[in-house]
Amino acid sequence: MSKKELAIAIVDLLGGKDNISNYVHCVTRLRFNLNDDSKADKNAIEALEGVLGITEQGGQFQVVIGTSVGEVFKEVELLLGNKGESVVQEEQKKFTLMTIIETLTAIIAPVIPAFTAAGMMKIVLLLLATLGIANGTEGVYITFNIISDIAFYFLPILIALNAATRFNVDQGLAVCVGAALLYPSFVSMVAEGTPLTFLGFQIPMYSYSATIFPALLGVLLLSYVYKFWDKIVKNNTAKVFLLPVLSLGITIPLVFLVVAPIANVGAGILANSFTWMIGTIGPFAGLIIGFLMPLMVLTGLHQSLTPIEIVEMSTYGYTMVLPIEFFHNIAEAGAAIGTGVVARDKKFKAIAFQTGATAFMGVSEPALYSVMVKDKFAMLSAMIGNAVGGFLSVLFALKMFSFLWPNIFSMPSFLGGDSVSKTLILLPISIVITFAVSFAMPIVFKVLGLSKDVNIAIMSPVSGKVIPLNAINDKVFSSGLCGKGFGIIPNDGEILAPCDGEIKIAMNHAVGIVAKNGSEILIHLGIDTVKLNGEGIKTLVKQDEKVKRGQSIIEFDKQGIEKKGYDTTCIVVNTTGEIKGGETTGEILVGKKLFSC
Known part of the structure; x- marks a missing residue:
């Protein structure tokens, strides 16, 4: 399946384009916000070639693709285009810790490639300096050093750009909010300790380079301010001139006075939280x-x-x-x-x-x-x-x-x-x-015997004569298509569970048991007995029921079924892998070891 085909299949199985309100991706996952989660066909998506798994967290449907997620995401983009939805509206519906994490992921994930580039460049510079190849004054070194610092120094602008998409606000205005925090005159005043006041209010002087939350919360504030003025100003022509200036004229001063300082202090507490944990435990x-x-x-x-x-x-x-x-x-x-x-x-x-x-x-x-x-x-x-x-x-x-x-x-x-x-x-x-x-x-x-791959003994579910699988008069079983095992010509009309486990299949003529080590054991009564529609057969267990070895699972009228011309051979196979032992032929008593798997 090509990346394009995979993207089409995923979108279709998520309920179509109209059911997807927002989407992003991280290093290995496509992350979707759906309007109606019930429309997503989870089993079908998980079964797609190229999908490693799915998970749902905080109202976000995540499809795990792996290292090729970027290629699939590009195809999804071509299908969906700009499907960003206002997180402000979303939070009014449901505001939880997962909503916050989801929002942070959507805003920060697109910046990670820039961080990676900066980090790799810093390693290159470290090696150059350590090996004595460069001393820091060369033009190449200085240029590379700029590359290594760009993503961090201008992080507020990058965050503002992504936050604009997430909060559904004009990107140009959002970038202005982020850039204001890095304005050269303001940065110089902070470095020199020069005070700054606005309408008599003292502006807290902090350095905001390499920060996340001041710009993020600033753009969130911008989204509210912009929507407020959008409702107040009714004339469309006036909106073109008034909305931008009113939005920035209110947002940026509030960001300098309140939002950014609080966010900066909060970020410091966040950073110190792990330090506190280390100091404590x-x-x-x-x-x-x-x-x-x-x-x-x-x-x-x-x-x-x-x-x-x-x-x-x-x-x-x-x-x-x-x-x-x-x-x-x-x-x-x-x-x-x-x-x-x-x-x-x-x-x-x-x-x-x-x-x-x-x-x-x-x-x-x-x-x-x-x-x-x-x-x-x-x-x-x-x-x-x-x-x-x-x-x-x-x-x-x-x-x-x-x-x-x-x-x-x-x-x-x-x-x-x-x-x-x-x-x-x-x-x-x-x-x-x-x-x-x-x-x-x-x-x-x-x-210790706890692993999924520990062999367990499968006991004979009936007393009777053991015959090899290839002697069974059914090509599906005799060819080994259903798994390895044996047939037993029963002496009586009761079948017992051959092992502890959970019932996966419970039909009139067959029972499937998932053993504790994950092996799936099929116990099938007779050949073509499905045609009896349960006549003369009584299954005593239900799907998802826990069973113990030796527990009665099927009762059947052996003589009555045989009189109707049906073979009552009890077939026992491991449908999920190989079996060990079980070279026994001839008579076997119920409860005796048939094979292990």
Whole structure:
């Protein structure tokens, strides 16, 4: 399926263009706001080739694509065009913590490529200086240094531009609000400590370069002011001249006097919150955040950490939160590869190895949705590994001095400050320990008998004569198309559950059980007995019911069914993989081991 076909299918299965009010994308996900969530065909979307999974958070429908999300997003853009919706209106309907996180994600995500470029350039400059190739006075160095600072210094303008789309206000006016915070005369006055008053009110003098919230809240205020004057001024010609000047004339002074100072103080509190956690509980702060990180990434909540990381960078010159996200990717890689080692299913094993390598490169969603979601012990392994990485990160005071997407190639961003030599030793040690713990946990869980891939015994559900699968008079079963197993010619008319598990299928002539290790066991009564429409057969269990081994699941009139010309062979197969043992032929008693899987 091409990227265009995938985009068309996703939009169609979300209920069509008219059901999508807003859309953005991050590194691996398409994020949609829908007018009616019930119109989205979740199962069909998840089954699409190229879709790794779906998740819903805070009224946002997220489709996980992986590293090719940018290409799919371009095709979605061509289909939908500008579908931005006013978040002000949305918040009036539903204002929650998830709404805030969703808004921050929509505004900050488009800026991340600029941060990445700046961070990589800072690494280049660091290497040039460290190796003695440049001393900082060369034209090339100065030019590269400008590139490395642009995204951070002019961050208020970038935020204002994206906030304009989110809050549905004129982009030109929004950029003016962001640019006002960086106006050269104001910046000089702040640097020189020169006071500034407006109508007798003292303006708090702060530096707003590399900040998020002053511009974001300023544009939010602009959206209200603009809408207010739009209602007051009735003449369309007058609106062209009056709305811009009235909007900026009120918004920018209020931003300088109230909004920006409060936002700046709030950002400082946000940045100090993690410092407070470290000062209070030390490395256990990293352990807690690390343990929860896989779940945060799974649900998209990790995006809420980006503002903290950016504020840390602008306040301290480094971030201690981003390294925990770095170790998340290492943990996901270790857990996925470790799960691949113990997995018995060849397809799942290949997926685990492949997505583990992808996580190592910095994109963890494929491993999360293809491995962790399907195996709770793989997820727990990643959580434990990430907890260890977070603990070590804080214990060793590891910091990232450039805002880079965390992956194995961003390691140079840890080099900075006055502890480079220590970091060169402690960072590799922390990476190895994190990976080793994550890799080992799936193996430990298997040894303890907790893993999904632990073999379990499948008992004979009836007493009778065992026959090989190829001797069954039904090509679907004899060819192994439904899985590996055996047939049993029963001595009586009762079928018992061959293992503990949950009923997945409950029909008149067949029962499917999902065993505790994930294997799906099909117990099928007879050949073509579906034609009996339940006559002479009584199924004693229902779908989703929990059953115990030895519990009666089907009763049937053996003699009556055979008199009608039907074969009553009881067929038992594992539909999800291989079986072990089970070379038995001849008579077997109910409850005796038939095979393991």
